[in-house]
Amino acid sequence: MADMSDYIIDDRPDPLEMPEIACGAMAKSKPFVAKPDHQQPLGFPGELLPDWKERAIDKMGELLGKYRSLQVYLDSCVKCGACTDKCHYFLGTGDPNNMPVARQDLLRKVYRRYFTFSGKYMPWLVGAQDLTEEVLDDWYSYFHQCSQCRRCSVFCPYGIDTAEVSMAAREIMDSVGKGQKYCNEIIGKVFKVGNNLGLPKGAIRSTLEGLEEEIKEETGLDVRMPLDEKGAEVLLVTPSADLFAEPHIQGLMGYAKVFHEAGVTWTLSSYASEAANFGMFIGSYENMRDVSLRIRKAALDLGVKRIVFGECGHAWRVAYSFLNTLAGPFDFLDPRYPVPQHICEFTYDLMKDNKLVFDKSKNDQYRLTFHDSCNVARGSRMGDMPGGQFEIPRAILRASCNHFFDMAPETIKEQTFCCGGGGGLLTDDLMELRVKGAQPRMRALQQVREDHGVTHMAAICAICKAQFTKVMPKYGFEMDSILSVHQMVANAIVLTGSTQARELAEKMNAAAGNGRAA
Amino acid sequence: MAYVINGTEVEHDEEGYLTDINQWNPELALEIAKGQQLEMNDERWEVVNFLRNYYDEYQVAPAIRVLTKALAKTMGPEKSSNKYLYELFPYGPAKQACMIAGLPKPTGCV
Numbered sequence: 001m002a003d004m005s006d007y008i009i010d011d012r013p014d015p016l017e018m019p020e021i022a023c024g025a026m027a028k029s030k031p032f033v034a035k036p037d038h039q040q041p042l043g044f045p046g047e048l049l050p051d052w053k054e055r056a057i058d059k060m061g062e063l064l065g066k067y068r069s070l071q072v073y074l075d076s077c078v079k080c081g082a083c084t085d086k087c088h089y090f091l092g093t094g095d096p097n098n099m100p101v102a103r104q105d106l107l108r109k110v111y112r113r114y115f116t117f118s119g120k121y122m123p124w125l126v127g128a129q130d131l132t133e134e135v136l137d138d139w140y141s142y143f144h145q146c147s148q149c150r151r152c153s154v155f156c157p158y159g160i161d162t163a164e165v166s167m168a169a170r171e172i173m174d175s176v177g178k179g180q181k182y183c184n185e186i187i188g189k190v191f192k193v194g195n196n197l198g199l200p201k202g203a204i205r206s207t208l209e210g211l212e213e214e215i216k217e218e219t220g221l222d223v224r225m226p227l228d229e230k231g232a233e234v235l236l237v238t239p240s241a242d243l244f245a246e247p248h249i250q251g252l253m254g255y256a257k258v259f260h261e262a263g264v265t266w267t268l269s270s271y272a273s274e275a276a277n278f279g280m281f282i283g284s285y286e287n288m289r290d291v292s293l294r295i296r297k298a299a300l301d302l303g304v305k306r307i308v309f310g311e312c313g314h315a316w317r318v319a320y321s322f323l324n325t326l327a328g329p330f331d332f333l334d335p336r337y338p339v340p341q342h343i344c345e346f347t348y349d350l351m352k353d354n355k356l357v358f359d360k361s362k363n364d365q366y367r368l369t370f371h372d373s374c375n376v377a378r379g380s381r382m383g384d385m386p387g388g389q390f391e392i393p394r395a396i397l398r399a400s401c402n403h404f405f406d407m408a409p410e411t412i413k414e415q416t417f418c419c420g421g422g423g424g425l426l427t428d429d430l431m432e433l434r435v436k437g438a439q440p441r442m443r444a445l446q447q448v449r450e451d452h453g454v455t456h457m458a459a460i461c462a463i464c465k466a467q468f469t470k471v472m473p474k475y476g477f478e479m480d481s482i483l484s485v486h487q488m489v490a491n492a493i494v495l496t497g498s499t500q501a502r503e504l505a506e507k508m509n510a511a512a513g514n515g516r517a518a
Numbered sequence: 519m520a521y522v523i524n525g526t527e528v529e530h531d532e533e534g535y536l537t538d539i540n541q542w543n544p545e546l547a548l549e550i551a552k553g554q555q556l557e558m559n560d561e562r563w564e565v566v567n568f569l570r571n572y573y574d575e576y577q578v579a580p581a582i583r584v585l586t587k588a589l590a591k592t593m594g595p596e597k598s599s600n601k602y603l604y605e606l607f608p609y610g611p612a613k614q615a616c617m618i619a620g621l622p623k624p625t626g627c628v
Contacts, residue, residue: 182625185625195626196625196627197578197624197626198578198622198625199578200576200578203577203578206576206584207583210584210587240626240627243581244581244582244612245628249583276626426627428613429532462626463627466628479604
């Protein structure tokens with residue numbers, strides 16, 4: 001089913017290669033606009049208001065007052081050009097409006113017109129421009145071509161963060177009634193059902209029971225996957241995709257095995273059955289807080305002592321960087337553990353204490369690389385050392401797999417490329433953008449395939465996993481070449497008392513026997 | 519935006535998902551599938567019927583793994599992979615099969 005289309009290039013392609021400039025190439029790329037039903041539950045007007053211009057300018061003023069950073073970002077750009085070739089969407093599309101500086105300028109020119117002295121009186125001198133329908137149209141198009149991955153900000157000498165500019169633009173558009181269907185419909189579902197997918201409690205329970213049976217067949221053990229269990233030590237907050245999609249669900253089975261082996265009781269919550277927080281993507285503090293407060297309420301209701309997050313990139317940014325201010329204080333949790341903790345930290349800590357046994361040979365069919373997800377790489381950290389968010393997932397993969405190879409250094413860690421579907425763009429109506437935006441990452445993967453025979457890539461983000469499943473076939477990879485990190489753990493972990501433990505013991509005895517015979 | 523079945527209009531959204539899932543019927547499924555350049559054979563009906571029954575019980579589409587395990591029971595283990603489902607529904611079993619089954623589109627990081 002792999003669609004061997006035009007995107008595959010036979011000669012060794014450079015992930016960082018500057019594209020040919022194609023003015024306006026992506027001007028028509030626009031996601032579906034939210035309907036009133038999607039807008040109103042989030043507190044936004046149902047449709048574009050007659051006085052939208054005045055309201056948009058007022059909202060911009062409000063945001064400038066609230067977020068000093070936004071004004072600094074809009075004021076401080078000196079057009080040095082360092083960011084121009086750093087965006088995956090620019091590299092993939094060649095549309096100059098996808099150069100981060102040009103994207104910022106779409107907002108900056110309106111800011112100058114209404115909020116700066118020179119823009120008010122001499123707009124022609126400073127590139128200031130009135131807010132018009134055409135400008136709004138450009139905003140809608142190009143602020144939905146930024147995945148808020150922050151790669152450009154790594155290279156900006158002033159530290160301008162295009163993600164913040166993009167979030168502000170989306171919030172202004174929401175506030176005048178022009179929201180994006182994908183994000184806003186999903187946030188509405190979280191408020192109504194508890195998760196992005198709209199999985200009710202019964203469906204979650206039934207899925208978990210099926211997975212418990214599967215693990216029992218495989219290991220011979222009763223590895224539990226509890227839901228709404230009061231008094232559990234850990235509340236696991238994970239993306240609902242972990243209960244639905246492939247390869248996400250294999251990751252969830254990995255978390256369950258790790259909790260089991262650690263002897264730590266845990267539970268999912270049907271009320272807070274979502275780690276993702278699309279409130280961040282639309283720049284809405286209020287919505288982001290309301291989604292976060294569900295986690296607090298679930299933790300209190302269930303009486304847990306710790307909160308652990310599953311594999312979800314932006315959720316970890318919200319959790320690590322903002323959860324305490326959004327929904328804290330978490331003084332009711334056990335102070336001996338970080339609040340919150342990442343499942344990778346949880347697994348890594350057990351590894352360090354020699355509490356986990358892995359049979360790496362179970363993953364010998366994989367030659368593996370790791371995709372750093374943008375929000376984990378550039379918006380958070382793990383563990384107690386700088387760069388822990390890079391080293392901990394790699395340490396887990398190396399412990400569970402014999403063949404691990406990194407991609408080119410300029411495409412990983414803090415310089416990682418977005419999968420092409422982050423920031424609320426993982427929607428079918430943006431498929432052309434998603435395929436093109438994946439190009440730098442796919443080229444880096446093609447290189448490491450050539451150099452080391454890499455067959456698979458692992459990730460710790462539900463969006464990345466879904467995006468790669470969809471776009472990999474366009475670049476000559478099978479759709480199942482993308483794996484969950486805890487899927488590798490699930491394959492290799494040898495649970496105490498399991499069928500695998502007996503097999504391993506027999507194997508070692510046989511090897512020892514052979515050794516003596518020789 | 520609507521499908522037309524025997525002169526009756528059945529409304530759908532921008533992508534082809536029914537606005538009112540109660541308006542679904544097997545004839546409409548054929549029409550939706552045609553729009554997706556898919557012909558409904560026994561295997562595709564098996565998936566669509568499973569989705570509808572699951573939805574009746576749980577008010578949501580099943581996880582891919584739940585679907586593949588169910589298919590393994592009824593159609594044999596060789597037809598129980600995500601890959602096989604993609605052969606049946608090239609645009610993705612969850613999304614395309616849901617559309618034909620008249621169910622809402624699964625949303626989120628999928």
